[in-house]
Amino acid sequence: MNADDWLRTLTAELHQRRVAADAARHVVAEAATHLREGGGDPWVVFGPPQQYAGAVVESIGTAPGPRPGQVRLHAEGITKRYGRRTVLRDATLTVRAGQIAAVVGANGCGKSTFLRICAGLMSPDAGAVTVSGRLGYCPQSGGTADFLLADEHFVLVGAGQGVARGPARRAGRAAARQLGWEAGGDVQARHLSGGTRQKLNLTMSTLSAPDVLLLDEPYQGFDQGTYVNFWDQLSRLRDAGAAIVVVTHLLNQLDRVDIVLDLTPAQVTGWQAPTVQGGHR
């Protein structure tokens, strides 16, 4: 990653952590000046952009988030059993417009199941979900058609909302570009690399400009640049008023989100039910 990339990543990281725009601009400009005067590798001089952004946030704090909008997703008391095994017990989550929620927990603790229940693809044994507005869902894998081109995926998804072919293709390509990918062309989905295919998967879920976006570990196979673009796009969707839920097992991103739902089951001596905790701030 050269200096420009590092600076760009820093900008994105500060934006995601809701650092005030002016302050963020100053921080990045000052770092740029420092690097120009002294040279050196930004990774050595400042450290990883995520780390530096974190240090900046500790020093100057964040802009107060815009007042969270109305509740877009409310899941209450979600319980799911597979035979004798209880996968989810009383899971609860409320996400408002303009918020990002992260769902974390060990493997097999029901993160994907919870998301599928919220998307209405699976029925729980108990509990209810209320969704306000359009729903978008990105499964962890699959979700694309092996033998279709990227454009054809866009047309297919677009037609569901009554969007004509041309606009659907344009919207799809624009969304793909934001993830750093040129989607036009005649490559079938099965010939795309794993990371690119996942970009297609993700693009399909954001195409209809959903009000509630449910993402199940959507960044599998993403390289560093795409990963940055992905969080950038999420921040932009958040700022435009979407309520976003991301299932993740990477715990080092939790200072960019507003809410964390930890589905790790209670200890044997347990007293801790799955909780909704505040995120950073």
Place this chain on the structure above:
Amino acid sequence: MNRLVVVAEMTLRELLRRRGVLLLLLLMPLTFYLIRRDAYLGQSVRSLLLGVGWAVSTAALFATTAARELEPRLRLAGYRPHHLYLGRVLGLWTVGLVISVPFFLLPMIDGADLRYGGLAAALLCSVAVAAPFGMLIGALLPREMEGTLLLLTVVTVQMLIDPAGSGAKLTPFWSTREIATWAVDHTDQGYLSRGVLHGLVVTALLVVGVAAVVSVRLRRRRHLRHLPVG
């Protein structure tokens, strides 16, 4: 309406890109016909028809299995279940019709003496039944391997069973055999009418079966309440 057309179109595009399936669609009926060509005409024509039925069913099975993961997303994107299964069956019927043409001409080129109206009817019947049949198997059995084996079993039974026997009418492609008999053996009108009726009824039943399975799988769940943006 447009949603139906888009699903049908994408089904078609997918199939056309699957070289293996295309080969199957063209080669299998041809092979069946050629194997029995020296034998009595009725055998070769019936084999041809069975080959068409089996090939289209297999194509339908593969198309359904491939689209399985996509369907929940399409549901969320605004499709109703009927757009999905009706669109797919239309696409598959279109493919079936297209491949029927060379196989209609085949006995003609071979100079066979039969009622070509009957041959056409039998081909249509095969295609009509085969598409929803393959879709139903694909909807019930999640993996292509199991589905293919089930298809193989059904086709074998179809081939071996005595058409006049009591259980024969339960086989899906019985209609095709009856109409073929009318076409080849120049029998009475009864064969034709029985065959067409059986074909229509079986097609309708299979489509309803597919509709039921898909509608249940993609149903609106009771635990989820959808509110408009306020």
Place this chain on the structure above:
Amino acid sequence: MDSDRRGQWLRGVLDICVLALLADRESYGYQLAQALDAAGVGPIQGGTLYPVLLRLQKTGLVTAQWREGSAGPARKYYRLTDDGYAALRAGGGAWLTFVQPVNDIVTKGVTR
């Protein structure tokens, strides 16, 4: 030098050093880093220095102003506020009071 320990020491004292350097005249980030290095404190990375400057600015001990350089990029110049001078006197005095007995003890031990 053990970088962990040096890091600990710096964390305790870097802000006072910065305040002290700015007491003389206003300066910008890179210049401060150079000055600290030249004075023998050792190389200070940007990742360590700028958060300190930001915190000083936030607590009102310094103010900052962007100025176009004659040649080269615009620089953010920092200068002490009245509160900054007061904090420097208080903190710097406390440090000097603290460090003298430490120097005595350690000198005796090291020159034994």
